[in-house]
Structures are given as structure tokens and as C-alpha cells.
Amino acid sequence: MDVRLEPAVVRGFRFAGVAAGLRNEPGRKDLGVIAADSAVAAAGVFTTNRVKAAPVLVAQARLRRGRLRAVGVNSGSANCFTGKPGLKLAQDSSAALAAALGCAPELVAPCSTGVIGLPYELAKYRAGAEAAVAALAPDGLADFARAIMTTDTHPKVVSATLRLGGKRVTFAGCAKGAGMIEPKMATMLAFIMTDAAVAPGALRQTLRAALPHSFNAITVDGDMSTNDTLLLMASGAAGNAPLEGRDLARFGAAAAAVSAALARELVRDGEGATKLVTVEVRGARSAADADRVARQIANSPLVKTAFFGCDPNFGRILMAVGKAGVAIDLDRIEVALGGIRLASRGALHTAALAEAARRMREREFTLTVDLKLGQSAARIMTCDLSFDYVKINAEYTT
Amino acid sequence: MDVRLEPAVVRGFRFAGVAAGLRNEPGRKDLGVIAADSAVAAAGVFTTNRVKAAPVLVAQARLRRGRLRAVGVNSGSANCFTGKPGLKLAQDSSAALAAALGCAPELVAPCSTGVIGLPYELAKYRAGAEAAVAALAPDGLADFARAIMTTDTHPKVVSATLRLGGKRVTFAGCAKGAGMIEPKMATMLAFIMTDAAVAPGALRQTLRAALPHSFNAITVDGDMSTNDTLLLMASGAAGNAPLEGRDLARFGAAAAAVSAALARELVRDGEGATKLVTVEVRGARSAADADRVARQIANSPLVKTAFFGCDPNFGRILMAVGKAGVAIDLDRIEVALGGIRLASRGALHTAALAEAARRMREREFTLTVDLKLGQSAARIMTCDLSFDYVKINAEYTT
Numbered sequence: 069m070d071v072r073l074e075p076a077v078v079r080g081f082r083f084a085g086v087a088a089g090l091r092n093e094p095g096r097k098d099l100g101v102i103a104a105d106s107a108v109a110a111a112g113v114f115t116t117n118r119v120k121a122a123p124v125l126v127a128q129a130r131l132r133r134g135r136l137r138a139v140g141v142n143s144g145s146a147n148c149f150t151g152k153p154g155l156k157l158a159q160d161s162s163a164a165l166a167a168a169l170g171c172a173p174e175l176v177a178p179c180s181t182g183v184i185g186l187p188y189e190l191a192k193y194r195a196g197a198e199a200a201v202a203a204l205a206p207d208g209l210a211d212f213a214r215a216i217m218t219t220d221t222h223p224k225v226v227s228a229t230l231r232l233g234g235k236r237v238t239f240a241g242c243a244k245g246a247g248m249i250e251p252k253m254a255t256m257l258a259f260i261m262t263d264a265a266v267a268p269g270a271l272r273q274t275l276r277a278a279l280p281h282s283f284n285a286i287t288v289d290g291d292m293s294t295n296d297t298l299l300l301m302a303s304g305a306a307g308n309a310p311l312e313g314r315d316l317a318r319f320g321a322a323a324a325a326v327s328a329a330l331a332r333e334l335v336r337d338g339e340g341a342t343k344l345v346t347v348e349v350r351g352a353r354s355a356a357d358a359d360r361v362a363r364q365i366a367n368s369p370l371v372k373t374a375f376f377g378c379d380p381n382f383g384r385i386l387m388a389v390g391k392a393g394v395a396i397d398l399d400r401i402e403v404a405l406g407g408i409r410l411a412s413r414g415a416l417h418t419a420a421l422a423e424a425a426r427r428m429r430e431r432e433f434t435l436t437v438d439l440k441l442g443q444s445a446a447r448i449m450t451c452d453l454s455f456d457y458v459k460i461n462a463e464y465t466t
Numbered sequence: 467m468d469v470r471l472e473p474a475v476v477r478g479f480r481f482a483g484v485a486a487g488l489r490n491e492p493g494r495k496d497l498g499v500i501a502a503d504s505a506v507a508a509a510g511v512f513t514t515n516r517v518k519a520a521p522v523l524v525a526q527a528r529l530r531r532g533r534l535r536a537v538g539v540n541s542g543s544a545n546c547f548t549g550k551p552g553l554k555l556a557q558d559s560s561a562a563l564a565a566a567l568g569c570a571p572e573l574v575a576p577c578s579t580g581v582i583g584l585p586y587e588l589a590k591y592r593a594g595a596e597a598a599v600a601a602l603a604p605d606g607l608a609d610f611a612r613a614i615m616t617t618d619t620h621p622k623v624v625s626a627t628l629r630l631g632g633k634r635v636t637f638a639g640c641a642k643g644a645g646m647i648e649p650k651m652a653t654m655l656a657f658i659m660t661d662a663a664v665a666p667g668a669l670r671q672t673l674r675a676a677l678p679h680s681f682n683a684i685t686v687d688g689d690m691s692t693n694d695t696l697l698l699m700a701s702g703a704a705g706n707a708p709l710e711g712r713d714l715a716r717f718g719a720a721a722a723a724v725s726a727a728l729a730r731e732l733v734r735d736g737e738g739a740t741k742l743v744t745v746e747v748r749g750a751r752s753a754a755d756a757d758r759v760a761r762q763i764a765n766s767p768l769v770k771t772a773f774f775g776c777d778p779n780f781g782r783i784l785m786a787v788g789k790a791g792v793a794i795d796l797d798r799i800e801v802a803l804g805g806i807r808l809a810s811r812g813a814l815h816t817a818a819l820a821e822a823a824r825r826m827r828e829r830e831f832t833l834t835v836d837l838k839l840g841q842s843a844a845r846i847m848t849c850d851l852s853f854d855y856v857k858i859n860a861e862y863t864t
Contacts, residue, residue: 185816290766
């Protein structure tokens with residue numbers, strides 16, 4: 069099964085993205101709607117930040133029953149730190165969308181992304197929701213993807229098709245987010261739709277299983293949003309028999325692959341990013357050790373600026389490894405950049421640095437650290453820290 | 467007692483900084499020596515990074531006896547990840563300095579700062595050590611301070627004088643370090659000399675007591691060096707009676723003030739820094755909670771780029787608070803920037819943002835977060851994240 073970087077029609081779902089005037093940027097799409105033809109199985113995971121935006125609280129409660137009819141997403145305002153009025157705003161917004169669709173408000177999940185601390189105008193949202201519902205189309209995912217962007221430089225959509233339970237099953241996914249990204253058991257805004265028939269419980273398990281190697285394995289700046297939301301919805305329009313055993317496992321693998329592809333797109337479009345770097349840590353004594361080392365490397369400003377400068381800076385990598393506080397043996401550790409071994413058996417290979425620097429000019433490369441102490445591994449995708457990250461974040465108000 | 471940003475003569479100590487050719491930059495001072503007239507009481511703290519440079523291991527062992535005659539510091543090479551040859555290099559280097567001074571090698575502490583993974587030339591060090599010993603002078607601290615610089619833009623020295631035990635006692639301190647700074651129970655290279663008479667045990671306690679509010683309360687980029695070393699040496703030349711009770715406490719307070727002033731200078735000269743920001747967290751349920759929140763704020767790339775952009779970005783501050791994972795109540799939290807209250811009682815004060823932005827144009831300001839849940843507080847000094855941080859670290863090999 070191939071995951072493609074393009075939208076697809078997923079039977080049972082329609083999409084729209086409209087300019088509702090929520091951002092005060094005339095003509096800019098800022099309200100996106102996903103609508104299923106009827107209530108569908110849905111599962112969600114949300115930010116673990118102690119500060120949770122109002123729409124997160126509302127969506128979290130609504131997902132408990134495992135069914136959704138629609139999702140309404142606005143950009144421009146995060147509707148976070150907006151108190152009781154913000155909570156009401158999230159509820160009223162999804163009620164407005166529910167009214168336009170003719171369904172119960174409890175079947176609509178609200179999502180917001182943008183500036184923290186400021187609300188948006190309900191009247192504009194209401195008019196926008198009506199316009200969006202009128203514009204809903206099976207091939208509207210690209211419009212939806214554009215409407216939910218903030219500092220993203222381009223919309224991020226992926227799709228995949230496979231045969232399951234004797235039927236052709238399609239996935240389409242969409243995500244936004246370029247900064248404030250180190251989700252950890254949560255994510256930025258991301259939505260994955262499938263026409264497979266899956267029970268809500270199985271869908272929830274599928275989503276949790278897909279996380280560790282997708283949205284929880286990426287970082288842009290080590291910062292964690294207050295609005296992170298990932299939803300997985302299954303319309304059942306494919307008409308497959310209930311998924312069990314091997315088919316359910318294949319469904320899970322497909323959902324994981326789609327999640328990983330979307331997560332990768334988030335890092336590739338990380339704020340100011342010029343490079344996608346996969347940090348692989350192997351030979352650790354435990355998975356937790358491997359994960360700690362990989363995250364220390366992937367979040368170190370000194371390592372990330374060295375990526376930007378195409379500098380095979382072994383010292384900074386070693387510094388980050390040591391900072392993780394896990395067991396290491398300097399005589400055993402092996403470090404390779406873009407496949408070029410920088411250090412092994414306690415010695416730096418200075419002759420290899422020039423070739424490693426050349427490999428770092430690629431848009432994507434892998435940094436491998438083998439601790440040679442055990443069997444555990446971890447993999448985190450990160451990007452470099454460039455002038456543009458500073459420029460974007462010194463000038464933009466989140 | 468005032469702490470001044472200038473060198474002072476400390477009876478019992480002499481200093482030198484010479485160009486030994488270790489850096490291959492003709493004429494650039496790269497070897498500094500601190501020599502006491504005879505063996506003096508000394509205490510040290512070192513990096514907690516699991517990767518420790520060879521000179522750290524050697525100095526750590528030598529400090530156990532609480533006495534030193536001299537310190538030899540080279541810049542250009544960190545002598546870290548240099549294996550057994552590196553350990554021998556550190557030992558041979560301090561033996562060379564000991565020979566030039568005519569003392570036992572065990573009384574000499576080696577320190578190194580610079581590129582990780584590469585050694586320096588012992589022959590050059592030996593010749594440099596002889597030249598430095600010949601140049602030792604009571605007023606040589608400024609030369610020493612210059613010799614130990616790497617990406618620092620200027621030497622950092624402080625001094626203070628007070629009366630203790632019936633005598634005039636002087637402190638002088640010197641530090642280097644601009645990036646790879648979040649020491650945590652360690653520090654970059656820093657040296658504090660006093661002519662007070664203090665027993666080694668009391669000196670060790672004094673040093674540990676000074677840490678939490680000085681070198682352990684700063685961060686530039688959240689990265690932790692492999693070579694962090696802080697030494698406190700007391701010559702006893704002031705001739706005071708043994709310090710006890712109230713006098714020992716006053717000595718401790720003075721050492722803490724000198725440490726804090728040096729630590730502050732490190733942050734002010736943080737790589738690319740244009741602003742020094744004191745992050746104060748109050749009203750936390752525990753000191754650990756307060757410290758976690760303060761460090762999350764002080765290390766957040768999004769908060770630090772907002773500092774650079776003079777953007778009173780409340781949302782990012784709130785994101786960092788929530789990310790710390792400690793108890794918070796959004797209806798109670800209060801946030802102020804440069805004395806201007808940005809948020810309280812669950813609401814953002816948009817009318818205050820313009821004035822807060824003005825206050826952020828100062829070179830120094832304070833960010834205060836009051837959680838209003840308890841009595842505990844923490845204070846961390848940090849700097850902004852600027853284009854120059856990226857420039858320096860994309861172009862310089864640590």
C-alpha cells in the first residue's frame with residue numbers, strides 16, 4: 069500500500085473550506101468543515117498540555133461516545149484562555165454547524181487554531197458554517213486543508229487505498245501545523261477519514277497504536293500546542309465486513325502509515341525548516357532510554373543549527389546524548405550522519421567530516437546513534453533551526 | 467557589599483593569559499593560568515552531563531582533597547571524547563604546568579573549552595605554560611579572562627570587597643561561556659578567588675549553597691556542556707580568623723552574590739542575545755513546580771523568539787506554562803511583562819499589550835508568572851533567541 073501526497077475521495081465524507089472573515093484577511097479561507105453523510109465511528113486524541121483550549125474540551129467530551137457527524141475547524145483564533153465565554157463560543161459554533169447540517173450538536177466536534185487569548189466572532193462563524201455546508205463536496209479536501217493553515221507554507225494532505233474484507237478501502241488525511249510542535253500523546257490538528265467499516269472501540273485502538281511512530285515521533289521546536297487534536301473517522305461506506313484479526317491489523321497498519329506520512333509532512337513544513345532529519349537511536353538498554361536520547365538530539369538548538377549550517381558537528385550530538393542522562397559508554401558509541409560514520413570505538417573520524425557535510429546538503433538525511441548497550445531503538449523526525457524560524461516567530465503572534 | 471564588573475587584585479593569587487598557538491589563530495590568547503602563592507583551599511562543581519571531558523575527570527579527582535595550587539585552562543579544544551590519550555593529555559598538561567610552577571601535579575586542575583573530539587598539542591601547551599608562569603601577575607585576571615573565551619564577545623570578570631572576621635576580604639571571579647548553557651548543578655568554566663581564610667569543607671558548602679541562585683538559575687539554549695566547571699579558591703591571605711557562624715554566613719552570601727553576578731554576565735553575553743530576561747514564577751505549590759514552569763518558559767524557542775521580536779506573546783507563555791505539566795488554574799494565573807499585567811482572572815488584557823511591547827524594547831526586563839496556588843517561587847535568567855544565535859551556531863564548530 070502506497071501513501072500518496074494528494075487528496076482522495078473517501079465515500080461517505082464531504083469537505084469544504086471557506087473565507088468566513090474570522091481572520092480579518094479578506095478572501096483568506098479560515099473555516100473548514102468535514103461532514104459525514106450520517107453519524108460515523110470516530111476516535112480522537114488531544115493535547116496533553118495542562119492548558120487546553122475550549123474546543124479541545126468540547127471535542128474531547130463529544131468523542132467519548134465514539135460517533136461524529138461533522139468537524140468544524142477555524143483558523144486565526146485558538147479559542148484558548150478565553151474562559152467560560154470561550155467554552156460557550158465553542159459550543160455555539162458547533163451548534164451553528166449542526167443546525168446548518170440538520171444534526172444534533174453533540175455529533176459535531178469543534179477545533180480551533182491560531183492566536184491564544186482572543187475569541188472570534190460567532191456571527192461570522194455562523195454565516196461561514198452555512199456557506200461551508202452549501203459548498204460541501206466529496207473532492208473538497210484541498211479547500212479544507214487550506215482553510216486550517218496558520219504558518220504552514222502549503223496544505224498537507226495524504227491518501228492511500230487498500231483492499232480489506234473483500235472491499236476497496238480508501239484513507240484520506242489532512243493536517244496543519246508548523247511550529248509549537250512536539251505533540252507527545254497528542255498532535256497538531258490532523259484529520260484522517262476512511263470509508264472502512266470499523267467499530268468505535270477498534271478505531272480508538274487503531275489510533276492509539278498509530279501514534280508512537282507518527283505524530284508522537286516528530287518535533288519542530290519541542291513546544292506543545294494547547295489545541296493539538298487528531299481525529300480518525302470511518303464512514304463504513306466501503307461496505308466491508310466487520311474488521312477482525314488480520315484485516316483489523318492491516319487496517320491498523322494502513323492508518324499508521326497514513327499518520328506517519330502526515331506527521332512527516334508537518335516536519336517537512338516545520339517553521340523555517342530547510343531539512344528533514346530522522347534521528348535514529350539504537351542499541352539502547354530500554355525504549356525509554358532510546359526515546360530520551362533521540363528527543364534530546366532532536367530538540368537541541370545547537371544540533372539543529374548545525375543541521376542548518378550543514379556542519380557534521382559531532383560534539384553537539386555527543387553533548388545532547390550525554391544530557392539525556394541515560395547509560396552510555398564512550399568507547400562503544402557509534403554516530404553516523406547521512407550514512408557516514410563520524411565516530412566509533414571512542415574516536416572521532418575527522419577524515420569523514422567533509423563527506424558527511426556533503427550529505428547534509430540534502431533536504432533529508434538520517435542521523436544514527438548506536439549506543440551499543442542493548443536492543444532498544446527509537447526514531448524521531450525533526451527539522452533544522454534556521455534564520456527563518458527566528459524570523460517567523462519574532463514577527464508572528466501565535 | 468557591591469559586586470563590580472571589573473577585576474580586582476586578590477592577595478595570594480596571580481594570573482596570566484598567553485597565546486600558546488593551541489587555536490591556530492596567531493596572537494589569540496588561548497591558555498590561561500591561575501596560580502596561588504601556595505596550596506589553597508578549593509572547592510569545585512562539574513557538569514552533570516553523562517559525557518564528561520577528560521579535564522573534568524582529572525580536576526574532579528584532584529578537588530577531592532580540597533586543595534589546589536593552580537588551574538590551567540585552554541580554549542580551542544574541549545579535550546572531550548578523546549579517550550585514554552585525552553586523559554593522558556589532561557594529566558600531562560597539568561604536570562607541565564606543575565613543573566613550571568615547581569609544585570606537585572596533584573595540586574593543578576586542568577580545564578578545557580572548545581571543539582569536542584579533537585585534542586590539542588601537548589608541546590605547545592608545555593611551552594605556553596612556561597610562558598604563562600613567567601607572565602603571572604596579581605593584576606593578570608583580565609588577560610586570563612580573555613584567554614578562556616570561545617564564542618564570548620567579551621571577557622567576564624567581577625569583584626567584590628567586604629569586611630569579615632576583622633579583615634578586608636576580596637573576591638574576584640571570571641567566567642566564560644555563551645552557548646551550550648543550562649548548567650543544572652554545574653556550570654560553564656567559572657573561577658572565583660578570595661583571599662579569605664576558609665576551611666575546605668566550609669568552602670565546599672559555600673559553593674553548593676551559591677549554585678541554585680546563580681549558575682543553576684541561568685539558561686541560554688537549554689543545552690549542557692561536557693566541560694562545565696566552577697572552582698572556588700580561598701588563599702587565606704586576608705589573615706582573618708577562621709570563619710564561623712554569622713561571618714561564615716556573610717562569606718557565603720558574598721560568594722553567592724559574586725556567583726550570581728558572573729552567571730548574569732554569562733546570560734547577558736548569551737550567543738546572539740540582545741536581551742536579558744528574568745523569568746520569575748511565584749505562587750506555585752512547590753519549589754519543584756515553580757522551577758519546572760520557569761525552565762519551560764526560559765527554554766521555549768517560541769517564547770525566546772517572541773522576546774527577540776518584542777512581542778508580548780501571552781499565548782506562547784501560557785503554552786510553556788501548561789507544558790510543564792504542573793497544576794494550574796487558568797482563572798487565577800497572572801502574567802506580567804516588564805511590570806505590565808498581560809492577563810489575570812482568566813482574561814487577556816489586550817489594552818496592555820502595546821505598553822508591554824514597549825517595555826520589551828529594554829535590554830533587560832522581567833517576566834512574572836503568578837500561579838496563585840501556593841507559596842513557592844523560582845527565578846531563571848534567560849536571553850532571547852535571535853538571528854545571531856542561528857548565525858553563530860550554523861557557522862561555528864563547537
